Amino acid sequence: MILWHARNKFLLWVLPTPKLIAGNKAIECKLIVFDKDGTLVDYRQVNFELARARRRSIEKVVGKEAADIWERAVGVDLKEQSMDYHGPLGTLPTRDELLVAAAAFYMKGFSWDVARQLAQDAYDAADKSMKSPYGSVLLEGVTKALRKLKDHGLKLAIASTYAHDRTVESLKTLKIASLFDAVVGPEDVANGKPSPDMILELLKRTGCRANETVMIGDSMSDIRMGKSAKVKACIGVLTGITPKQELEKLADVVIDSVAQLDAV
Numbered sequence: 001m002i003l004w005h006a007r008n009k010f011l012l013w014v015l016p017t018p019k020l021i022a023g024n025k026a027i028e029c030k031l032i033v034f035d036k037d038g039t040l041v042d043y044r045q046v047n048f049e050l051a052r053a054r055r056r057s058i059e060k061v062v063g064k065e066a067a068d069i070w071e072r073a074v075g076v077d078l079k080e081q082s083m084d085y086h087g088p089l090g091t092l093p094t095r096d097e098l099l100v101a102a103a104a105f106y107m108k109g110f111s112w113d114v115a116r117q118l119a120q121d122a123y124d125a126a127d128k129s130m131k132s133p134y135g136s137v138l139l140e141g142v143t144k145a146l147r148k149l150k151d152h153g154l155k156l157a158i159a160s161t162y163a164h165d166r167t168v169e170s171l172k173t174l175k176i177a178s179l180f181d182a183v184v185g186p187e188d189v190a191n192g193k194p195s196p197d198m199i200l201e202l203l204k205r206t207g208c209r210a211n212e213t214v215m216i217g218d219s220m221s222d223i224r225m226g227k228s229a230k231v232k233a234c235i236g237v238l239t240g241i242t243p244k245q246e247l248e249k250l251a252d253v254v255i256d257s258v259a260q261l262d263a264v
Helices: 043-061 064-074 094-107 112-129 142-151 164-173 197-206 220-228
Strands: 002-005 010-013 019-022 025-028 031-034 155-159 182-184 213-217 233-237 253-255
Touching: 031 197, 043 064, 043 112, 064 094, 094 112, 142 155, 155 197, 164 182, 182 197, 197 213, 197 220, 213 220, 220 233
Parallel strands: 031 155, 031 213, 155 182, 213 233, 233 253
Antiparallel strands: 002 010, 019 025
16 A cells, blocks of 8 residues: 655555455454464374373372372373363463462372372472474374464464473474464463463564454364453364354354465
8 A cells, every 4th residue: 555645755565454264254463363272183192192191290209199190180091092172281371280280289188298209209300301393293284284373474473271382392393483473381471371461462572452363273262362461353163172153153254274274
């Protein structure tokens, strides 16, 4: 767009605001905030990789019986390869899940102080045993879609319940880190999802406003976070844990996957 300033006689070139195309909606915006697990990567592989590492570590630190109690407490059954994706392991940031693990060890007979330290030791050891990308596998079409959005001048960011440093490392291993302008994890804010804190922090880091931001995620907590931050639109994707009929109750639009996004 070209603007003519009559008094001072100069031309000003103004770039139009990009439009994100999602389903049948075209949304003018400058920033897109993505959840990671279930939105950009296969959440099943991430969670099972994490569960296996923690189970091995807990067995070494506390013993097999405590590890069995831990599995039930966090909502996973590694023998049957099943998981409650709405349970503690599937939804909580590590700092909160540690309390669930400590409670499991407390039930085994340890004092609360000892149980909390054992949980921290076991989780720390599990973290050290894992290597980037920590089970993350990109969903089909994600890289192509992200590059297309970036090419149209949109800023991209991530708000994840997964640890900040590990999220960044996994993005580097997956060769998409350069596409993101900012990443926020649970350590970066006082309150996790569905609090607006992560999005508000990303707005500070990118210099964007809520009314020019879109939130994209696979869970109701992602959508609630976007709504509480008063972003322009919230988009639900069906590559994660939440069925379409649930997402449609709150999201402005629901699409099959990030791969369907476009921009003009």
